[in-house]
Amino acid sequence: MVFTRKVNYYETDRMGVTHHSNYIRFMEEARIYFLEQIGWGYEKMEADGFSSPVTSLSCDYKRTTTFADVIDIEVYVKTISAARLILGYTFRCKDEVVFTAESSHCFFGKDGSILILKKSMPDFYEKLSEMIQK
Amino acid sequence: MVFTRKVNYYETDRMGVTHHSNYIRFMEEARIYFLEQIGWGYEKMEADGFSSPVTSLSCDYKRTTTFADVIDIEVYVKTISAARLILGYTFRCKDEVVFTAESSHCFFGKDGSILILKKSMPDFYEKLSEMIQK
Amino acid sequence: MVFTRKVNYYETDRMGVTHHSNYIRFMEEARIYFLEQIGWGYEKMEADGFSSPVTSLSCDYKRTTTFADVIDIEVYVKTISAARLILGYTFRCKDEVVFTAESSHCFFGKDGSILILKKSMPDFYEKLSEMIQK
Amino acid sequence: MVFTRKVNYYETDRMGVTHHSNYIRFMEEARIYFLEQIGWGYEKMEADGFSSPVTSLSCDYKRTTTFADVIDIEVYVKTISAARLILGYTFRCKDEVVFTAESSHCFFGKDGSILILKKSMPDFYEKLSEMIQK
Numbered sequence: 001m002v003f004t005r006k007v008n009y010y011e012t013d014r015m016g017v018t019h020h021s022n023y024i025r026f027m028e029e030a031r032i033y034f035l036e037q038i039g040w041g042y043e044k045m046e047a048d049g050f051s052s053p054v055t056s057l058s059c060d061y062k063r064t065t066t067f068a069d070v071i072d073i074e075v076y077v078k079t080i081s082a083a084r085l086i087l088g089y090t091f092r093c094k095d096e097v098v099f100t101a102e103s104s105h106c107f108f109g110k111d112g113s114i115l116i117l118k119k120s121m122p123d124f125y126e127k128l129s130e131m132i133q134k
Numbered sequence: 135m136v137f138t139r140k141v142n143y144y145e146t147d148r149m150g151v152t153h154h155s156n157y158i159r160f161m162e163e164a165r166i167y168f169l170e171q172i173g174w175g176y177e178k179m180e181a182d183g184f185s186s187p188v189t190s191l192s193c194d195y196k197r198t199t200t201f202a203d204v205i206d207i208e209v210y211v212k213t214i215s216a217a218r219l220i221l222g223y224t225f226r227c228k229d230e231v232v233f234t235a236e237s238s239h240c241f242f243g244k245d246g247s248i249l250i251l252k253k254s255m256p257d258f259y260e261k262l263s264e265m266i267q268k
Numbered sequence: 269m270v271f272t273r274k275v276n277y278y279e280t281d282r283m284g285v286t287h288h289s290n291y292i293r294f295m296e297e298a299r300i301y302f303l304e305q306i307g308w309g310y311e312k313m314e315a316d317g318f319s320s321p322v323t324s325l326s327c328d329y330k331r332t333t334t335f336a337d338v339i340d341i342e343v344y345v346k347t348i349s350a351a352r353l354i355l356g357y358t359f360r361c362k363d364e365v366v367f368t369a370e371s372s373h374c375f376f377g378k379d380g381s382i383l384i385l386k387k388s389m390p391d392f393y394e395k396l397s398e399m400i401q402k
Numbered sequence: 403m404v405f406t407r408k409v410n411y412y413e414t415d416r417m418g419v420t421h422h423s424n425y426i427r428f429m430e431e432a433r434i435y436f437l438e439q440i441g442w443g444y445e446k447m448e449a450d451g452f453s454s455p456v457t458s459l460s461c462d463y464k465r466t467t468t469f470a471d472v473i474d475i476e477v478y479v480k481t482i483s484a485a486r487l488i489l490g491y492t493f494r495c496k497d498e499v500v501f502t503a504e505s506s507h508c509f510f511g512k513d514g515s516i517l518i519l520k521k522s523m524p525d526f527y528e529k530l531s532e533m534i535q536k
Contacts, residue, residue, distance in 0.1 A: 009300060010155055010293050012148035014201060019144050020456045021430070024423040025278050032277060042336055054422045058460035067148060068310055143434060144427050154322045155296070158289040159412050166411060176411075176470055188288050192326035202444055278423055280416035282469060287412045335416060 001037055003030040003073045007065055017064040023099050024057065026073060027089055031103065034075040034087070038127055048121070049110035052085070059101035065093050076133040078102060082116050085128060135171055137164040137207045141199055151198040157233050158191065160207060161223050165237065168209040168221070172261055182255070183244035186219070193235035199227050210267040212236060216250050219262060269305055271298040271341045275333055285332035291367050292325065295357050298341040299371065302355070306395055316389065317378035320353070327369035333361050344401040346370060350384050353396060403439055405432040405475045409467055419466035425501050426459065429491050432475040433505065436489070440529055450523070451512035454487070461503035467495050478535040480504060484518050487530060 005026055013019040032042065045051070065071060071093050078086040083106055091099035107115040118125045139160055147153040166176065179185070199205060205227050212220040218240055225233035241249040251259045273294055281287040300310065313319070333339060339361050346354040352374055359367035375383040386393045407428055415421040434444065447453070467473060473495050480488040485508055493501035509517040519527045 008293070008297055010147060010153045010296060013144060014146035014148065014150045015453065015455075016148045020459075021144055021423055021426040024426050025276070028278060028423070029276055051417070053417075053466075054463055056460070056462045057422075058458070060458045061456055064455075142427070142431055144430060149319065149321075154325075155289055155292040158292050159410070162289070162412060163410055185283065187283075187332075188329055190326070190328045191288075192324070194324045195322055278415060278421050281412060282414035282416065282418045284416045289412055 001034050001075055003033040003075065005029060005071050005073060007067055007069045007071065009067050012067050015064075017066050018069070020061055023059065023061070023091065023101070026071065026091070027057075027059075027101055027103060030073040030075050030089060031087060038131070040124055040127075050115055050121070051108045052105040053108070054103050055084075055106050056104045057101065059089075059099065061099055063093070063096060063098040065098055069093050071098070077128050077131045078133070080117070080125065080128045080132065082118050083107070083114060085117070088133065135168050135209055137167040137209065139163060139205050139207060141201055141203045141205065143201050146201050149198075151200050152203070154195055157193065157195070157225065157235070160205065160225070161191075161193075161235055161237060164207040164209050164223060165221060172265070174258055174261075184249060184255070185242045186239040187242070188237050189218075189240050190238040191235065193223075193233065195233055197227070197230060197232040199232055203227050205232065211262050211265045212267070214251070214259065214262045214266065216252050217241070217248060219251070222267065269302050269343055271301040271343065273297060273339050273341060275335055275337045275339065277335050280335050283332075285334050286337070288329055291327065291329070291359065291369070294339065294341060294359070295325075295327075295369055295371060298343050298357060299355060302343040306399070308392055308395075318383055318389070319376045320373040321376070322371050323352075323374050324372045325369065327357075327367065329367055331361070331364060331366040333366055337361050339366065345396050345399045346401065348385070348393065348396045348400065350386050351375070351382060353385070356401065403436050403477055405435040405477065407431060407473050407475060409469055409471045409473065411469050414469050417466075419468050420471070422463055425461065425463070425493065425503070428473065428475060428493070429459075429461075429503055429505060432477050432491060433489060436477040440533070442526055442529075452517060452523070453510045454507040455510070456505050457486075457508050458506040459503065461491075461501065463501055465495070465498060465500040467500055471495050473500070479530050479533045480535065482519070482527065482530045482534065484520050485509070485516060487519070490535065 007018050011018050011022045071091050074090045076088045078088045085105045087103050089101040090097060107117055109115050141152050145152050145156045205225050208224040210222045212222045220236055220238050223235040224231060241251055243249050275286050279286050279290045339359050342358040344356045346356045352372060354370055354372050357369040375385055377383050409420050413420050413424045473493050476492040478490045480490045487507045489505050491503040492499060509519055511517050
């Protein structure tokens with residue numbers, strides 16, 4: 001699944017390139033889009049009473065981008081286990097990979113307890129399992 | 135009252151200067167500091183159950199600043215009326231005025247109703263009235 | 269001319285609403301789009317060797333917005349004089365005006381001198397003059 | 403070496419906590435402070451004609467923080483090799499570890515070529531080597 005994003009002027013820094021912290025924000029935008037596309041948009045997540053905070057991140061900056069560059073962000077499922085989801089991200093600009101990353105997530109219910117995805121949300125778990133990128 | 139702030143690298147843009155949107159954030163930092171200094175810090179405001187959103191802003195950009203510049207932000211009371219507070223801001227860097235601004239605020243109670251400051255918080259109203267810059 | 273923008277999760281604050289500083293960034297996005305639509309995109313401006321920094325801003329916050337809200341931003345020309353352009357902005361969300369603003373701009377050439385728009389860029393000046401909103 | 407940072411209001415999100423992307427910015431603030439303290443402040447780096455972009459990041463979010471929380475950021479050298487520096491970061495708030503991270507950096511000279519630190523900046527290389535945390 002691909003989410004497309006143009007770099008804004010205010011996202012550049014005095015080196016003339018997109019500031020590296022903004023890629024973490026672009027990851028969030030792409031992740032929200034991805035979850036929405038597979039039927040778990042924000043409203044549904046709230047209605048189902050759960051949140052999925054980032055527990056860890058790792059990323060590699062391969063090439064710089066700058067204002068007005070269009071970035072295609074591919075999001076995919078790396079692994080899904082009882083209580084943890086790992087998503088992968090590949091950012092491409094002008095047909096070149098500029099950034100790759102992973103984010104880990106756990107899931108909380110409305111009462112703040114950790115959810116066992118497989119048990120609490122079997123449909124969502126199934127859906128994500130089918131999408132694991134080989 | 136003066137609040138001092140160093141410009142961060144990620145607050146610059148590809149023109150090599152502090153992005154103009156960040157001054158609005160520096161104003162908030164200075165305002166929170168100012169309110170804290172006069173005895174209305176965030177915890178007290180929350181305990182007293184009120185919030186003071188920005189209802190309007192106006193500002194003049196006079197000189198650019200950049201990474202590592204130290205900005206001295208003077209905050210003062212311009213006017214205070216029954217339901218509205220107007221604060222003024224003067225940003226100085228290397229002894230020159232780089233930015234001036236005003237922000238207007240109304241006050242809400244916990245139930246979302248507009249507070250009449252003079253009535254609901256006479257101490258705070260008094261304090262601000264005494265501080266009006268002639 | 270209307271530029272449409274969805275509010276990102278990271279643009280909200282702990283009040284649960286879009287942080288007011290982000291509207292200044294949305295104004296920049298809409299302005300760049302507007303200039304591009306009338307034939308003065310960033311690349312052309314750079315090729316013509318000029319920049320148009322914000323010299324002043326004023327704005328009114330009328331209603332809050334939050335994550336996933338879609339904002340329609342109308343940009344128009346308020347006044348254009350020899351050396352100064354004033355743009356107006358109306359932000360609408362769910363058919364209600366949520367924010368209005370103005371930004372003033374001067375124009376600099378590559379050598380840093382102030383440009384007299386009417387003389388240095390008569391086509392651009394003409395185009396903007398025709399667009400003044402009555 | 404410890405850099406101290408208070409969380410700003412605009413750095414929180416609608417979950418009521420510091421948005422996770424801001425920790426990447428706090429890392430940059432702490433890193434710049436750290437390099438300055440060991441004698442490689444920004445001005446010197448620029449005078450010596452070099453830059454040190456982030457090539458990769460990894461981080462773990464352990465506990466949330468929010469507005470007005472004071473974060474103590476410990477920065478240390480993890481490894482230093484011919485062409486690569488890895489810094490470590492431990493964020494503490496109220497005596498608890500809230501976030502840990504690593505950032506990798508390469509070094510570029512003014513002409514954009516990769517610098518071999520040991521050769522091009524032996525003093526800096528030596529200094530960093532001595533600081534490796536056992």
